[in-house]
Amino acid sequence: MTFLRFALRRLAEMAATLLAASFLIFGAMYLAPGNPASFLLSGRSASPEAFRAINAQYHLNDPFWQQYLRWLGQVLRGDFGRSIEYRTPVSTLLASRLPSTLLLVAMALALVVVIGLALGWTGAVRGGATDSTILVATTFAVGTPSFVAAVLLQGLFSVKLGWFPSSGTGSGPASMLWHLTLPALALAHYLIGMLARVTRSAMLEVMGHEHVTVARSRGVPERAVIRRHVFRNTLGTVLTMGGLIVSTLLICTVLVETAFSVNGVGQLLDLSTTTKDFPVVQAISLIIVAIFMIVNFLVDLLLPLVDPRVTLGTRGGAV
Amino acid sequence: MTTPAETTLDMRGLRLHLPGAARPVLAGIDLTVAERETVALVGESGSGKSLTSRSVLRLLPPGATTEGVIAVQGEDVLAMNAKRLRHLRTHTAAMIFQDPRAAINPLRRVGDFLTESLRLNADLSDDTAAERAARMLDAVGLGERVLGQYPGQLSGGMLQRVMIASALMGDPALILADEPTTALDVTTQAEVVGLLDDLRERFGTGLLFVTHDLGLAAAISDRVYVMYAGRIAETGPAQAMFERPRHPYTAALLRSTPRLATPQGRLAAIKGQPPSLREELTGCPFAARCAFTTPVCTEELPPHVPVRSEPTRLVACHHSDELADQLAESALHD
Incomplete structure (x- = not known):
């Protein structure tokens, strides 16, 4: 096609x-x-x-x-109407709140990708006690709901240690990063655990393939074997999970923004739902659906680049 | 460790233990491959022939422990550090695997597969490596176009040629071919075998050819080792050995090989199973399945002794001499 x-x-x-x-x-x-x-x-x-x-x-x-x-x-026509609660156009309302949500989701996504892949890689390659520790940690991460994580993070890092603020968004890039660190962690921990586990099992599966042994038998240095023949072959799986990761981030940001009083789109959705602010809820819901579809579309476009056996319009076959 | 210069591979007393096995999987293998020589290693599934060839590259199963010496061009593989081992695998000895479809990463281009170990070990620049890859592809009868293709775009026969080209990339002294034709159809098999033989001559490499196909072994090799239950049962020049086998196992293998000349009648399968790794062996490993077993066979391990008047042949059978005529007869007869 x-x-x-x-x-x-x-x-x-x-x-x-x-x-x-x-x-x-x-x-x-x-x-x-x-x-x-x-x-x-x-x-x-x-x-x-x-x-x-x-x-x-x-x-x-x-x-x-x-x-x-x-x-x-x-x-x-691009007009989402006026908010009943705030009496301003919904688009204006969204525009003012979008930056903090985008930054929050981007920070969380970066954490998920970097830490998730690193933990999965380390567990698969090291094995033994390291692997067991990572498995236990990711089990906790996957089993803890984000609102519970939010309370725990606030208790430890804001109340006890006082390193990060417990709520608010801050103004200016540096202050926003500082304010959004705990929310990003609360948002990311579940997906970090998920991605780490998926990466780990995918890498272990590929390690059992003969072409990995063959690469070693040809004198390819061990690190290159892991990078070029094991990790490389799990990218299809990781990319397919990317769609799931982004949609989960978008949905969970509602809970996390509310828990940390971040003035983002998620918090707005929560407030608007309780106040029956129809136009706002409808606009945000529709945008979330649209983003989810766009992300999946991008995943489908990228998949053939990652796995030459996948042609556009078909999924699967990736090993 | 020094060995005569002309010996490319000199394996002496190789023993390999696996955790959980009651006896060594390889129980003292002596095997040599000289420069430009083709040596076949023959045996049933589970006899240890693949393990023997893989151990030359120190591709050992997890938890395996070894004794003995595997000298490749005079250097003991089992004593090499990681760097020397990589050098061995890149430049001195290369293996051709059974199923090229499984042995080549489907997500990387053929060019990458051919050049990666030379590039990653910083032995060749990208351009020089690509040039050499194109030349090796030419040597195996494939065009330069293949460099940019993915394994999924090539047939099994073409992929095995790619595999052979990749083995030649580092200009090795020894090629280990582990059932390189088993996964291919019959016409492709003949091509691949012909190609291997041709290239061995042209590039001056030694070839250790692991196969369960006696006909193929006889056709391609100078010398043959017959393996049974982790030991060499018999070895010698291919032709002499298959015409007059001196070990009952060799004779039984020959008898169970299908032949076009006498297609009528049932194939003579060897009765019983090879001994399990869980049981310890005393005496001759083949005693339980042998038609000529006597008490001495189950009590004493037969040593490898030269065949009388044929000093290049060794056989490990207590009754080799007395059975000589009978075995020759039976191997030819059916």
Whole structure:
């Protein structure tokens, strides 16, 4: 299959999936109990006129499909509407909160890739007590939910040692990095454990292949054998996990940002869900779905580069 | 350790123990390959023939312990440090494996496979290595185009040629071929064997050819070693040995080889199984399956003795002399 045909087919698939997701997201908010108007009035008793005015302003009285199509039309033009809670355009709101989330996810991703691969590599190559220690540590990492990790990290590094702030985002790059270190760790630890285990078992599997013995028999130095013939051959598996890693980061960032009071998109999603801020929740959910699909699309594009036996449009065959 | 200059491989008293085995897997192997000589190592599965050839590159199973000497061009492989060992594997001895599809990393290009050990050991620049790779590919009848291809794009026969080219890359003195044709179809087999023989002549390397195929061994080799249960049962010039085997095991192997000339009748399989590694052996390892066993066979290990009037042949059988005619007869007969 040519690249162009593959890309076109995947783009069409993605558009269809996004459409279905948009319907589900909109429908879920519509079905959820509670009325945004009452949140807007925040418990104050309002005159029926005021209530009607609000409902009319946000088109809350229209039939479901009309609301959905109006929203979809706006989204397609790049307009996510106005936040009910903050009374500003959703896009402005997102733009102001995106940097901290992006930085947080990027830091966590870097931690996952660097530490996860290093631990998996070390466990597979060293074996013995080192391997057992890493296995135990990653078991704990995988078994600890991120909100528990958040509390533990805050307790140890903020309250006890006072090395890092326990909450907030900070301003300026250096301060943000400092503020987001603990959140990034809380976000990354589960995926570090996952990636370490996947890398370890994939490397051990490849080590049993004959071509690795053959490489040694040909005088290839041991480090090069591990790098060029063992680790290299696990890249397909690691890359396939990349899609899963990014989507998990995006979802868990909601919990972590809330736990550390990071003013990012995840925290906004959490707040907006409790206040029934429809437009914001819908916009963020849709963006998360879109990012997830884009990442998987990129993985599919990169896979043939990593494994020549995989051609565009097919997965599997990677050993 | 010095050996006569013309001996490329000189294995003396090689014993190899594996953890959990009741007896050594290799129990004192003496084997030599001279310059430009082709030597076949023949035996059933599990006789230790692959292990013997692999130990020349010190490719030992985990936990294996060894005794004896494996001198390659006078230097003991078992005593080498890591650097010398890499030098041995890159430049002095090279192995051709049974299944090229499994032996070559499917994710790296053929050019990379051919040149990597020379480049990574900083012995050759990238360009010189690539040039040599192209020449070696030419020698095995493949074009330069193959350099940029992935193993998945080549047939099994072509891949085995790549494997042979890679063995020649470091200009080795010794090539170890571990059943190099078993995974190939019959027509490709003949090509690969012909090619190996041709290249051995052209590049002046010694060849240790490990096979279970007696016909192939007879066709290609100057001398043959027949292995059974980790010991050499019999050795000598190929033709003489297969015409007049002096060990009952060699005769039985010959009898169980299918022949086109006499296709009628059942194949004579050797009764019983080779001895398990879990049992200790006293006496001759073949005694339990041998048709000529006497009490001495189960009590005493037969030493390797020269065959009378044929000093280049050695046989480890108590009854070799008295059975000579009978064995020759039986090997020819069926």
